Amino acid sequence: CGIFGIFNHAEASNLTYLGLYALQHRGQESCGIVSSDGTSLHAHKSMGLVADVFGNQEIFKSLPGKSAIGHVRYSTTGSSVIKNVQPIMVDYSRGSIAVAHNGNIVNAQIIKDELEAYGSIFQTTMDTEIIVHLLATSKANSLLDRISDSLNRIKGAYCLLFLTETRMVAIRDPNGFRPLCLGKLGSSYVVASESCALDLIDAEFIREIEPGEVIIITKDGLTSYFPLQKAEPTPCIFEFVYFARPDSYIFGKNVYQVRKEMGRQLAREHKVDADIVIPIPDSGVPSALGYAEESGIRFELGLIRNHYVGRTFIEPQQAIRHFGVKIKLNPVRDVLKDKRVVVIDDSIVRGTTSRKIVKMIRNAGAKEVHVRISSPPTSYPCYYGIDTPNRKELISSSHSIDEIRKYITADTLGYLSEDGLIGSVGTENTGYCRACFTGSYPVKFPRLGIAPQLD
Ligand code: 5GP
Ligand code: SF4
Ligand code: MG
The missing domain is CATH 3.40.50.2020 (Rossmann fold)
Known part of the structure; x- marks a missing residue:
């Protein structure tokens, strides 16, 4: 998947659309944008390619505000259906929050079982929703504490963007499996899965977000924290082999x-x-x-x-031959x-x-x-x-x-x-992860038979 976010820009949802367009190679199944106008969140999301879902300028009228996050999806967990389109947006006791996730949580099922036992009701089949439930049920007072509380319980790969009415939060998991970078456009902060998305909107590349780093952006600026349990970084070597765009800079290198x-x-x-x-x-x-x-x-x-052939191309049903x-x-x-x-x-x-x-x-x-x-x-x-x-x-x-x-x-x-x-x-x-070639998985799976089957 690909994620993109921008904070404090008059054209926030339009720029998010462009950012997602540059990240289209990271997911072609569905896409979505959530914007904040300072008091509430607004969403538009659908199955399909970025240009098809957001091709009509009228849509941006329904995405007002000076900050926005977006997501392009390629499913690794949860089926490819409309209810699984991200960002996920929820209202809870403290307001609204939206989340966009790139990665995969390996202990998702265990946590989901626990949350359901305590009464949580899940709307999607995505592991991402677990993060939202953990946040919503956390008893901690500050947003940072709720985030570290929640994320210290999950294992796996996650680059996350959260948007609340007044804040944007960017997080890279302690192993740093997936790339995530920080940029600036005038006085606006931009976060993107790959630097090619910053290039398109003329944002300046500042740096990569580090493994285990949590960045909270508000109208007062940016603050960086490292509240998560430390791990040896294991960025995904397959991003270099296949997934990332060749014009991007990830993990300190040009692809x-x-x-x-x-x-x-x-x-x-x-x-x-x-x-x-x-x-x-x-x-x-x-x-x-x-x-x-x-x-x-x-x-x-x-x-x-x-x-022009996307991955979603379907041959005519009555084709004479394949x-x-x-x-x-x-x-x-x-x-x-x-x-x-x-x-x-x-x-x-x-x-x-x-x-x-x-x-x-x-x-x-x-x-x-x-x-x-x-x-x-x-x-x-x-x-x-x-x-x-x-x-x-x-x-x-x-x-x-x-x-x-x-x-x-x-x-x-x-x-x-x-x-x-x-x-x-x-x-x-x-320390690159190369488990798909070696079978040596840097983050272990908690309970065999539920998460990944190794054979
Ligand atoms: P195969 O010969 O195994 O059927 O297909 C190999 C092709 O799949 C390669 O050209 C490679 O670029 C592509 N490929 C590798 N990994 C992925 C992936 O995760 N998704 C998609 N759609 N293609 C992939
Ligand atoms: Fe997955 Fe292979 Fe990348 Fe490791 S190197 S994260 S196993 S694709
Ligand atoms: Mg290929």
Whole structure:
């Protein structure tokens, strides 16, 4: 998911719309904005893409006020239905509060059971709602104490934005799984999942919000606190591999440069004699450039992507046949014909898309197809906010690299090593979470059988 918030700006909800638009890659299922006019909160949210949900200027009349938070959703917990669209807004004894969450809480079910036993009634199936209930039922007096009370009970990954009538609060969990940054636009503070959202609205990047940091913004300014139990930071390395936008700066690095280095390292680890290097657009582009640079093999665009196909595209029900990946990608025959081709992608999840793409490249006349993946095999699911399928569906959890090569019908297949990945990201922080590659989960699950199933 992606979150964005702005405090103290006359165009707060309009700017939040733009910020969410820049974060669209982090979630395409649904989106929403909640604004505050100083005395009450206003919400507009719906299923669909940002431009579709907020395309009508009239909507902003219903989102008045000088502060706003927004959310783009891609579901990791809770099904994809309208009641699960964020930000969630609730009224309780102390007023109203809205929350937008990026991440995944691993002890959600246990806390939910407890809260329900004490009479809480949940409106959604999202783990995010638990945070709201904890806040609402906390007996502490100050907002900061209620937040630390509540958050010290939850485990997992969370970047949060809260909006009350008069305050905006930004929080990054002690492990710092997901990125979150702070910016300034004139005298307004801005918070966003990725810096690309600050760029779009011409806000200045100030710094990243630190793991475990709670920032409270009021009309008197910004105050930073560290009230949460400390942990060794474990930012998500997969943000660099796939999730974040290449123009963003996250965890102190530019994503594009990191991806390009992954490609160079991939070329050093898995050389092959070939005529051209092509990316699987868009996620494979920077690493394909790096591979081409390091190997000296020419970079070409052998597959063209239709940029208007969202993840939500549904083929016509009565289709004569299944068009599948062809809806999104089409080969350039003149580029591929009679060539020995190196194809670069960021990851193989189920293997089904990769298999179709290799066939497509061969059908376009390629003589050889060598697949190179700019990360290690994805053998384990993520429980910290990235929507990977369960273990059984991850092809590398039960197949050797050679079996995967055969399945996707490639001539050769090479994955970036774990050391190569760490080296590309930089060795200053070796604490990156890379559990989807290693199975070593930095935040444990409280009760087996309820939260994540490890096999
Ligand atoms: P597969 O061959 O496993 O079917 O698909 C691999 C493709 O899925 C890669 O191109 C990769 O960019 C993409 N991918 C990796 N992780 C995710 C994810 O979390 N969500 C989506 N939609 N695609 C992903
Ligand atoms: Fe990121 Fe993988 Fe860790 Fe999930 S398991 S937080 S995707 S590195
Ligand atoms: Mg891809």
